[in-house]
Amino acid sequence: MSILVIADHDNASLKPVTLNVLSAAKAIGGDIDVLVAGEGCGAAAEAAAKADGVAKVLVADNAAYGHHLAENLSLLVADLGKGYSHVLTSAGTTGKDFLPRVAALLDVAQISDIIRVESADTFVRPIYAGNAIATVQSSDAVKVITVRGTGFDPVSGEGGSAAVEAIDNVQDAGKSAFVSEEMAKSDRPELTAAEIVISGGRGMQNGDNFKILESVADKLGAGVGASRAAVDAGFVPNDMQVGQTGKIVAPNLYIAVGISGAIQHLAGMSGSKVIVAINKDEEAPIFQVADYGLVADLFEAVPALDAAL
Amino acid sequence: MKVLVAVKRVIDYNVKVRVKADNTGVDLTNIKMAMNPFCEIAVEEAVRLKEKGVASEIIVVSIGPKVAQEQIRTALALGADRGILIETEEEVQSLQAAKLLKAVVDEEQPQLVILGKQSIDSDNNQTGQMLAALAGMPQGTFASEVVVDGDKVSVTREVDGGLMTVALNLPAVVTTDLRLNEPRYASLPNIMKAKKKPLDVKAPADLGVELKASLAITKVEEPPVRSAGIKVADVAELVDKLKNEAKVI
Ligand SMILES: Cc1cc2nc3c(=O)[nH]c(=O)nc-3n(C[C@H](O)[C@H](O)[C@H](O)COP(=O)(O)OP(=O)(O)OC[C@H]3O[C@@H](n4cnc5c(N)ncnc54)[C@H](O)[C@@H]3O)c2cc1C
Numbered sequence: 001m002s003i004l005v006i007a008d009h010d011n012a013s014l015k016p017v018t019l020n021v022l023s024a025a026k027a028i029g030g031d032i033d034v035l036v037a038g039e040g041c042g043a044a045a046e047a048a049a050k051a052d053g054v055a056k057v058l059v060a061d062n063a064a065y066g067h068h069l070a071e072n073l074s075l076l077v078a079d080l081g082k083g084y085s086h087v088l089t090s091a092g093t094t095g096k097d098f099l100p101r102v103a104a105l106l107d108v109a110q111i112s113d114i115i116r117v118e119s120a121d122t123f124v125r126p127i128y129a130g131n132a133i134a135t136v137q138s139s140d141a142v143k144v145i146t147v148r149g150t151g152f153d154p155v156s157g158e159g160g161s162a163a164v165e166a167i168d169n170v171q172d173a174g175k176s177a178f179v180s181e182e183m184a185k186s187d188r189p190e191l192t193a194a195e196i197v198i199s200g201g202r203g204m205q206n207g208d209n210f211k212i213l214e215s216v217a218d219k220l221g222a223g224v225g226a227s228r229a230a231v232d233a234g235f236v237p238n239d240m241q242v243g244q245t246g247k248i249v250a251p252n253l254y255i256a257v258g259i260s261g262a263i264q265h266l267a268g269m270s271g272s273k274v275i276v277a278i279n280k281d282e283e284a285p286i287f288q289v290a291d292y293g294l295v296a297d298l299f300e301a302v303p304a305l306d307a308a309l
Numbered sequence: 310m311k312v313l314v315a316v317k318r319v320i321d322y323n324v325k326v327r328v329k330a331d332n333t334g335v336d337l338t339n340i341k342m343a344m345n346p347f348c349e350i351a352v353e354e355a356v357r358l359k360e361k362g363v364a365s366e367i368i369v370v371s372i373g374p375k376v377a378q379e380q381i382r383t384a385l386a387l388g389a390d391r392g393i394l395i396e397t398e399e400e401v402q403s404l405q406a407a408k409l410l411k412a413v414v415d416e417e418q419p420q421l422v423i424l425g426k427q428s429i430d431s432d433n434n435q436t437g438q439m440l441a442a443l444a445g446m447p448q449g450t451f452a453s454e455v456v457v458d459g460d461k462v463s464v465t466r467e468v469d470g471g472l473m474t475v476a477l478n479l480p481a482v483v484t485t486d487l488r489l490n491e492p493r494y495a496s497l498p499n500i501m502k503a504k505k506k507p508l509d510v511k512a513p514a515d516l517g518v519e520l521k522a523s524l525a526i527t528k529v530e531e532p533p534v535r536s537a538g539i540k541v542a543d544v545a546e547l548v549d550k551l552k553n554e555a556k557v558i
Contacts, residue, residue, distance in 0.1 A: 069475065070441075093450075093451060093469045096434050096438075097448075100439045101439065101448075104407060109404050110404075110433070113432065128320070128335060132529050132530070133531070134526050134529050135529075136527070139525070175445075176478070177477075178473070178474075181468075181473040181474065184470060232487065237472075238471070239467075239469060252557045263325060287537060292540075294544070296543075308545065309548070
């Protein structure tokens, strides 16, 4: 068996989730190559070479791959991928964007968002917002898979010394172009990697009030998330949404503030180790999954929590 | 320009699914079904493009059992012009759905195809991208804004780090995210009118697509249940529990 893992990176650095994807690859077993496709992505490739269990790092460094445009990247990965038994990447928005194109080009199915490897052809993934867990067996020659990072403990990012090999394979579909991006800047830990996450919902009332969560987050070294209602209302940007159709988080501690606990929200955080809910409605469904529930007005409870830390 | 919208009949998003006792799937008998919420957003976007004079005709297509005509009628009531049902009682996987849609694209030659980014049953998030690859089209996935400008469409995408805007040559595929728009409700007169709009029914074989599935679901189980913990009296007790019992802060 031979596995191609497509690295998540921003050219300058490797995203930690790549180490979780490598862990899934290891569970499948076989030689693992990593593809780093980008523009000026040498540093990310160096980092990938240090990760545990990597045989070879392939680097496709070209302007065509600079913004991970799915049209170009999928042509490259399909071209390389046909020589492997498995093609894996993380179920982030980049992987979700380009990998189904790869599967279609290879005329195989994609298995999305796996949380466990049963064997080289059988995988476990949540369906129906995590309300059911399916075991899926594939009969395709190439298994094309996105991996939910929180399902796998990361491999070590140090100690490896894989060969780094530049590949000259430029695929430019010529049908799409990057225009601009508006990326959230934050010194807080990235949501999906944070040990502690504190999220606010509609109960926060406005974006300004998120400051009280941020103050607690800074004391705890936590990431700050939100419910869909808080994002839809414009309190906070979309990249903070936790849930079925937002980010999936599984921190040691998740604190839900002014969030009712709709199934779509639970789908994104019920894998957390310890859940705390602060809500003024004692009937709120969030309390059914919370290890510690505090029935209180958040505008009193959160500042008090801040003061107590 | 012609706009093609794909819609899927799925379990209503408010319904809590139950896993069948024999672990073969989820129990859908007597369950309320509806149009997938992301597909509603796709229909709404097409209708807005028509209202702006950008779209000339909206064709709505669904793949599914005979009753999926209900979801097509809903889309027609919201403003689509005609419908196509690709009727099958079989479970259709994403790649096969994409191949069926590709056949419709070949026939209809739309300039824009709009789909939901994922359906809330299988949560796959694949069909739009697969269709785009098969049709050789560019794609704007997880769209929060779509602006058609001449022979290009600019799509702002919700990505993990924030927002990213791409410019795509038409024809193109767009998949919708939650913030693209807020779908309207169909009015009673429009629901009545929709009954008279054309709705074509085809079989997968008519489109030359064989429904062979390469993925087999061998087991469906309940997720591990989380049980409710305790209620704490105040913030002091909460902090004490987190420090000394859970040891997470
Ligand atoms: C297709 C689809 C996808 C979706 N995807 C997601 C997703 O990814 N993530 C997600 O979160 N949702 C998602 N949703 C939306 C989901 O169904 C809920 O609507 C949403 O999670 C509700 O957000 P909320 O809990 O903040 O708001 P509400 O349900 O309105 O709850 C607000 C809570 O705040 C409490 N509250 C109010 N004021 C105070 C106060 N002063 N002090 C303490 N408590 C207070 C209230 O008691 C209430 O429980 C999706 C829905 C659909 C249809």
